[in-house]
Amino acid sequence: MLFAVFLPVLLAIFIPFFSKWKEKIHTGYFVLLAPLAVFIYFIPNLGNNFTPISQSYSWIPSLNIGLDFYLDGLSLLFVLLISGIGSLVTLYSIFYLHTSERLDQFYVYLLLFMTAMFGVVLSDNVFVLYGFWELTSISSFLLIGYWNYKERSRYGALKSMLITVFGGLSMFGGFILLSIITETTSIQAMIAQADVILSSDYFGLILALILLGAFTKSAQFPFHIWLPDAMEAPTPVSAYLHSATMVKAGIFLVARFTPIFSGNEWFFVFVSGIGILTLVWGSYMAVRQTDLKGILAFSTISQLGMIMAMLGFGTKAAIFAAVFHILNHATFKGSLFMIAGIVDHETGTRDIRRLGGLVTLMPISATLAFFGTFSMASVPFPFLNGFYSKEMFFTTSLELHDHSMWISQVLSQAIPYLAVFGSIFTFVYSMYLVFGTFMGEKKLDQLPVKPHEAPIGMLISPIILIVGVVVIGLFPNLVNGSFIAHTAEAIYGSPVEKDIYYWHGFETPFIMSLIVVGVGIFLAFFRKNWSSIYSFFPGKLSFNKVYDFLLDQSEKTSAKITNSYMNGSIRRYMALILIAILVCTFTVLAITDGFAWDTSNLAKITVHEVLIAIVMAVAAVSTIFIRNKVGAILILGVVGYGLALLFVVYRAPDLALTQLVVETITVALFLLCFYHLPNLRERTESGSQKAVNLVISIAFGALMTVVAISAHSTKLFDKISDYFLKTSYKLGGGDNVVNVILVDMRGIDTLFEIVVLGIAALAIYGLIKLRNKKEAE
């Protein structure tokens, strides 16, 4: 399986070479090999006696991340969908994309996506699954942005990525929590510990985080908004990623975790609630669209909602129906996207208002479209697979589990009505789509290109899919025991056996279907008469606006917040930093009871020292008030020389000498540098500013003093300097202990102190010299 998963990426490496010959042979033919090979590799697994297979390849065992692949009924369904539809889409793309396009990029992205998708559905390791999951978002981003010279294309790419990566990150958080609780990274091992997870304190959070991942990826309300904009991608991509495979990754995720989560009632509330809402909203909004792909996008949203809702029901029959519908949806929706692409390709437009009457010009496409849309609308013909799954949906919506929470009881009551309501609009948009495009009057003068039937190569793929629609419709049990029963079993946890019938008798589900068709025909016929309702609801309301607002504000608000304090003023920065230090340090001092006051170990106070101190303090304070720059520098000198005097008093002759020398040079430097600068001005800040500065400075000085006194009062240990005094002569060969410390015991300090001085000298030299050169030039 390892090879199967990575085959597309391996092939992608060679695409740049193949694309050199693209004028002779379309690159797509090479690409076709990958999905086809994978499809053929997995097809033998179909059959009645299928058992799950797992294979492990070591990757990062110390983090419990490994390429652990697990093929059960669920992953088999998806692998076959991805590789099967992938082959058809690649074939279709050969005729859709002209060789003048940048085929190499397109196919590299597409192959990248295939690997990512195989990885998602086959990985048993949650973190590997997450990795592939993000890779699907990234490849989708690149494919939507394929024609990135278009503004809409860039917009759609960013939108899809932000929303799906957002969900991905949230899911990642859920996975980490799961892995901590269960101490494993394997999904199957987690399922085995479902009770541990269900009883965890974090269960609600885990559920929410993982469902967010699924809902964003599967375009569930209100995250559906990225999907219509993703239609900027070339049509083969829309058919593949944004209808048949990637958007179903969310469905896959929910299905994968159903054995764990379905034990909790909130799972039903969220999954079915959001699912049914998505179904209703998607189908209602689809009728409003004018772009063929727009209609199909909302249709996809609504169908995904329906599948999601059924997974939420959690009954045996519902899971079976969900699985069946995943397969059916892939067939009819895939073909419809391809036909939309054909129409676009041949007429130059996808605007349904400019289309009409194409049935005589494009008879094959029209026929295919009729099959596809009627199946989607679930018109009760025994040769359309869509009808079967839709009727199962109605049936299961009436047979929900008993629930204890009031919210789930209300939801259970509402679901059948919402199901019918959504399905009516599904019927309406299906009819609108096919009749608007192929029937009615021709508007050839409005078309950029004179339309004619597509080349046969382009038709092969939709034909195969429609054949699938009809075959499944005629012989639904063909795919039952050997295929989807395994899938349902993988989700439900125990064998699911169910026969699929066309005729169930004249029961409630059938009545629901009749209502859908009856009201649907009526609404479809009079669509123009009631479509003004959309200007009332949703009118101008749109979740796109929420997204646009958030995106726009993310920059604007960030700028506002950031510019409010990052104003480039060093004074402001210093003040903020000082306040932070003050508040936190004083707080800590208080809560740890760190203040100490011990007068037993102090030197005697002598008058001359106090006098020096007073002089220094006065000098320091007067630097604030003085307005003469020379005076200020000299007063600063007083402080420095005062310090030197203190060094003498406190038995530090070396320090005193150094301080004297350094102070003298510094004062000279000060005078030199500021000779040319303006004199000190009066301090012009406002009174409140002054007060704030004053408070900060006094508080800071006080803080340092308090900490110093406390530190001095809590001498807890002997000093290491006693050792220096003892060994200075013996081991260091010097009487002057300070000097011995400097050149011997702490020689490294001194060496690098010299280095610091050296660098300073070079830097100053550069500062002065480099300017002269510049000025000379």
Place this chain on the structure above:
Amino acid sequence: MEIIMSILAGVLFTTGVYNLLQKQMLRIIIGTALISHGAHLFILTMGELKRGAPPILEDGIENYADPLPQALILTSIVISFGVTSLLLVLAYRASKENGTDNMDKLRGSEND
């Protein structure tokens, strides 16, 4: 005495910080110099004051002042000197180049 010295160092910090919060470059640099002095005084004080002779070994003297803080201060003085010199030249050049020594006029904007 240590308490008085701690207070003096605190005063040096206070005046240093106050100068640091001013607009004019010269005042700011004076502020940094005051803070350095304060820091050095703190180090000295932390080593206990006047507990014996200067740490130059002589026969017959038992008690010496703590030599380690002195060594640390020496290193620190030299480093501060280097930094202050650089800062001075830099301030001089920056104010010449920008035509002002008022830090509030040296804020800059996003794209320069």
Place this chain on the structure above:
Amino acid sequence: MISNLAVLPIVIPLIAGVLAALFHKKLKVVRIYSQVLTLINTAVVTYILFYVHQNGSVVLESGDWMAPFGIVLVADMLSVALVLTTNIVAIACVFYAPKSLDEKQEEFYFYTFYFLLITGVSGAFITGDLFNLFVFFEVLLMASYGLIVLGGGKVQLRESIKYVLINLFSSMLFVTTIAFLYSVVGTVNMAQIAERVGEVEQTGILTTIAIMLFFVFGTKAALFPLYYWLPRPYIAPNPVISALFGALLTKVGVYSLIRVFSLIFVHERDVTHEFFVWIAALTLIFGAIGALSTNNIKLVVAYNIIPAVGFMLLGIGVYNSTGFTGAIYYLINDMIIKAALFLLVGAIAYLAGTSDLRKMRGLIHHYPLLGWLFFISAFVLAGIPPFSGFIGKLILLQGAMEANHIVVAIIGLASSLLILLSVIRIFIRGFWGEKDESIIPDKKAARGFALPVAFLLFFSVLLGVGAEWFYPSIEGIGEYLMNPQNYIESVLKE
């Protein structure tokens, strides 16, 4: 193990830097010389890493003065791993430099400053003495001052002065805090400080001193609410200098935090480490907001330093071995990717003639390689698998969640999305879009810029895909940090 090996990563660049000053005008010579010596130093450090991995920490008592009295150099796995990462970043920068700097800047001791910066950074990683750490801080800061003012005009000088002022202030606070600490515990040797603080269970004033040290290092590391000084000065100098700053300087602050708050001040975690977790959360939020606030692509990268530091602090704050492992993995990852991004945006701004995103479009048509390198970098930065950022983030979040800091972990995830948005819009608006026909592409320059970046990204991929080769060792460091006794014993050997 006692061995002179520990001093080599400091001495080699020191000598290299001093010698480079001697023939600073002979550009051709000094370039090749610097490149060769950087490679040699990297090779030596790699050897030391393997040596330490095999034989345990290398401790050098300088001048044979036994610990804790002399200055000890301690090359444990943490230090050496970071020194090696420093050198990898250095390689990319030293090969990028000739293409990016103008000749005057090179002549005026760029290479000397560069080597001494490496000296300071390596010294800070290796020293086992708190005051000596201050000295190495000053070495690297002084070298950075030299670099930031190098050949500067108006803007650069203006931003430099802010940079110098803040760092000067925090250095003074640092040295004062060391004095306070010396007064209480009577030593400046880190192992002995740790031992003594442990003996009295960090009573009294010690926690206050710890918080002051946190602010000292936090200012260098650019944490909330101390990072204001960082973004603009970092983008003022040449991109290669920005890259060195972005990759190395704040990380020394982070390293110091890791060291001090895993070794010394670990006895009052309800006050200190708990506080760090929330500071980390705020750093994540405000950093990401900052990155979104601007259209200046260099500034976007500079702001992105901040949330990354937030992630690392989170790892320290949760105080478990997973957290430390994650913090270190993320630290290594971030040093590399920040350097790569600074070099990249520098190249982009140079080739596009502006760093204003609003004035760019369609660059990918001219510079596809740079475009894709940037694309990958964006995902490394945001922590998308299978790159190094993902592994680091995964471990960090695991550590946070193990410690029940769920809210902060979720803030971390949310900030990842904002981080991704902040950089991917550079790709979308700058690289995508219609081809700008007015640009005459400079393919040769683009290639010169791309190579060092590709070199760095190679490591980002390697640390991600090949995590198995690195993770166990780094996990070992995480566990080692949880047992400060190891460090103390290897230094004091009582």
